Amino acid sequence: MEDLKNLLPSELHGFMESLGEPSYRGDQIFSWIHKHRVPSFDDMTNLPVALRQKLKETAYITRLDVRSRSEGNKGTVKYLLETHDNNAIEAVRMEYRHGITACLSTQVGCKMACSFCASGIEGFVRNLSASEIVDEALRIHEDVALLGAHVGNIVLMGTGEPLDNYDASIKALYILNDKGGLEISFRRMTLSTCGLVPGIRRLAEEKIPVTLSISLHAPTDDTRDLLMPINRQYPIVELLEAASYYRECTGRRVTFEYALIRDVNDSDTHAYQLAKLLQGQLGHVNLIPLNPIEERDYARSPAVRVNRFAKILDDASIPVTIRRDLGLDVHAACGQLRRRYCR
Ligand code: SF4
Known part of the structure; x- marks a missing residue:
């Protein structure tokens, strides 16, 4: 079939x-x-x-069941969706000034085991198909269409590592871009990766102008090894070379995500190290106050530290923004809702 x-x-x-x-x-x-x-x-x-x-x-025709919608403030809605084989996956709807954004999962669980992330804790179950990834966006679109709106932006930033499920993730983007369907511009799509260097290079050669968002979270290999095991395979120097290659091939700036974790990666020293590392990268840094999870002792950095960190980067002429915290009240740290459901 x-x-x-x-x-x-x-x-x-x-x-x-x-x-x-x-x-x-x-x-x-x-x-x-x-x-x-x-x-x-x-x-x-x-x-x-x-x-x-x-x-x-x-x-x-694949169709996910909507098991629940958790409404938060600032227009955030978290969807718990069920696949045909009873796996629970998450998608998030966010409203920004520039329209509705759908944040999609690409795998059930994740192999990457980042130490601050709920999705990594129970490991990997299976890849999602392109049809399942697309249907996450369609389920969200169906709701907002009732309000006269439409999904205008896609971010592959939910559960899973999109470049570890390369074919299905990229095919989903092509389907969502097609003029016969939702017709979302590639320029309004963001793919987030923990740093799978071969996948970044392959995506660069695809030459579709999606925004590449790299979860960096540390300025040195020592700290990044602790937070993200993938760094032992692809250390920071290789990751930044791949980021430069992506920019050369696509003409698109790369975004670096940096979740600030109290007393782990948020000191002045870390900020100066990050500023030095990214000199000449033409990238943009998104600082994210960490969404804490129950299973780890990590805590979010206080606002004063976040602001100080941002100022050091700004003074070094590194473009930086502090991301609006949309997710905390709907358990939007990736994987949290799914884990609650599966218990
Ligand atoms: S942060 Fe992303 S890549 Fe890392 S374990 Fe969580 S879902 Fe996987």
Whole structure:
């Protein structure tokens, strides 16, 4: 059985031809699935009845169940979604001045074991398919469409490491970009990685102008090794070389995420080290007050420390912003809601 939500229009053309149908039926089906978001072939009223029957026998449309929506303040809503095999995944809807952003998961659990993250604690279950990643955005879009709005930005920053599920993650971006569906510009998409260097280089060669966001979180290998085990495989120098390559290939600046953890990576010394490290990188630093998780002793840096850290970077001419804290009240540190549900 073919998962039709997993297919780009060109692939749907091929599938239609394999059924002995004209290829343009593929465009109609893509539009029904991604623009009109119908759940069944019977809703595709411009398809002949015989074709709808053939589709029921050969294909299906992935659809996640919305188990819960947790509404926070400032327009944040956290979705707990269930897959066909009873895995729980999370997506977050955020409202910024420039529109609705959908933050999507790319895996059930995660292999990367970052020490400050809830998703790493119970390990990895499986990769999500492109259709499941796309459907997270469609479930959010369905809600906001009722309010006359639309999802205008995508961030792959939920549970999982997108570059560890490269093919499905990137295909989902292509599907979400297609003009027959949500038609979200690549420039309004952000892919966040913990630092899988080969994946960054592969993405650079893809030459799609998505924003690359690197979770840096430390200015030295010693500190980063403690926080992010991936650093032992791809140390900071290799990561920054890959970031430069990404910028050269795509013309896009790279964003560096830095979660400030009290007494771990938030001292003046860390800030000066970071400023030195990023000189000449043409990157932008996002400082994020840590979302603490129950299972770890890490605490968020106090506001005075966050501001001081930002000032040191600013004085060194490193572009820096302090990210608005949207997630804390809806357990939006990645993986937290899923873990509550699974207990
Ligand atoms: S921070 Fe991201 S890469 Fe690291 S364990 Fe959590 S989900 Fe995985």
